[in-house]
Amino acid sequence: MKVLILGGQGNLGTQLTQSGPSWGHDIISWDRDDLDLSDWPLAQVKLNSLSHVEAVINTVAYNAVDAAETEPGRTMADILNHQLVANLAQWCRERGLTLIHYSSDYVFAGDKPEGYKEDDEPHPINEYGRSKRAGEVSLMVEEEQGLNYYLIRTSKLFGPRGLSPNAKPSFFDIMLQLAATSSELKGVDAEFSCFTYTPDLAQATWQLLASQADSGVYHIANSEPTTWYGALQKLAELAHLNLPIKPISSADLPRPAARPQYSSLLMTKLPALRPYHEALVEYLQNLLDNK
Ligand SMILES: NC(=O)c1ccc[n+]([C@@H]2O[C@H](COP(=O)([O-])OP(=O)(O)OC[C@H]3O[C@@H](n4cnc5c(N)ncnc54)[C@H](OP(=O)(O)O)[C@@H]3O)[C@@H](O)[C@H]2O)c1
Numbered sequence: 198m199k200v201l202i203l204g205g206q207g208n209l210g211t212q213l214t215q216s217g218p219s220w221g222h223d224i225i226s227w228d229r230d231d232l233d234l235s236d237w238p239l240a241q242v243k244l245n246s247l248s249h250v251e252a253v254i255n256t257v258a259y260n261a262v263d264a265a266e267t268e269p270g271r272t273m274a275d276i277l278n279h280q281l282v283a284n285l286a287q288w289c290r291e292r293g294l295t296l297i298h299y300s301s302d303y304v305f306a307g308d309k310p311e312g313y314k315e316d317d318e319p320h321p322i323n324e325y326g327r328s329k330r331a332g333e334v335s336l337m338v339e340e341e342q343g344l345n346y347y348l349i350r351t352s353k354l355f356g357p358r359g360l361s362p363n364a365k366p367s368f369f370d371i372m373l374q375l376a377a378t379s380s381e382l383k384g385v386d387a388e389f390s391c392f393t394y395t396p397d398l399a400q401a402t403w404q405l406l407a408s409q410a411d412s413g414v415y416h417i418a419n420s421e422p423t424t425w426y427g428a429l430q431k432l433a434e435l436a437h438l439n440l441p442i443k444p445i446s447s448a449d450l451p452r453p454a455a456r457p458q459y460s461s462l463l464m465t466k467l468p469a470l471r472p473y474h475e476a477l478v479e480y481l482q483n484l485l486d487n488k
Pocket residue numbers: 203204205206207208209210228229230232233234235236255256257258259260277299300301302351352353354355359361362363364365
């Protein structure tokens with residue numbers, strides 16, 4: 198299948214771009230340098246030049262959760278997380294293309310310790326979450342007109358850094374860097390949710406596309422949810438970090454955007470992914486091998 202990947206050099210986009218050919222797909226991978234998707238009229242001209250594409254995977258997003266609380270971040274979040282998704286959904290629907298798009302556990306309020314199923318009611322508590330939810334709703338509107346889509350909610354991504362020079366380090370990358378220069382590490386012992394390894398998410402995405410499952414919402418995240426502190430303890434154990442690891446509360450780390458306290462994504466429609474710490478072992482081994 199000929200598949201267009203948008204955001205192809207981001208953290209997830211790089212994994213999708215690299216793994217797509219092994220699923221037999223002919224991949225076109227575009228990033229910001231290829232087309233600026235915040236300018237839809239211009240982007241549409243380039244998109245219209247494509248032929249024989251059967252599916253579009255959109256990983257482009259405005260992910261700066263705290264900056265989205267105020268301008269200009271709030272407007273950028275609306276442009277990329279909402280308006281772009283609405284435009285892509287219409288563009289795909291008009292051409293009969295399948296659209297795969299990613300959303301976030303941050304569409305949920307975070308008050309369900311047992312976790313959220315795909316059909317639980319979203320209720321975002323910050324601007325980033327509201328913009329992602331607006332994008333979700335625009336897919337559902339286009340579905341009524343015939344769009345085939347897979348809306349994949351995921352959370353707390355980690356994995357090999359994307360090829361883009363702007364690709365952000367994950368929580369684990371930041372903690373490994375800090376471990377080299379600090380006498381102790383601290384993690385917020387809250388925001389219980391699922392860490393997700395981008396290579397696992399990429400494989401599960403291709404699997405979903407191949408399955409020709411029903412259009413709709415799917416949760417994909419590694420299993421065994423934990424807090425930032427819990428994940429930091431696991432990192433310290435697996436990477437043999439020889440320094441104290443301390444829990445702190447959310448109040449010890451004030452941030453502009455409210456965070457959901459419990460936002461584990463339950464995968465009720467697809468087979469569960471392996472525990473995040475098994476993926477973390479693989480990630481750490483790859484870091485060592487590539488040193
Ligand atoms: N990261 C997480 O923990 C997390 C959690 C839950 C859900 N998600 C969702 O998962 C998806 C993938 O996230 P990710 O972390 O892989 O994102 P990412 O690394 O930030 O990648 C996003 C890509 O989009 C590109 N992009 C940004 N603005 C653009 C524009 N105006 N025109 C064209 N391209 C543009 C970026 O290019 P540049 O590199 O040049 O900026 C980057 O390559 C997103 O939908 C995100 O909301 C992520």
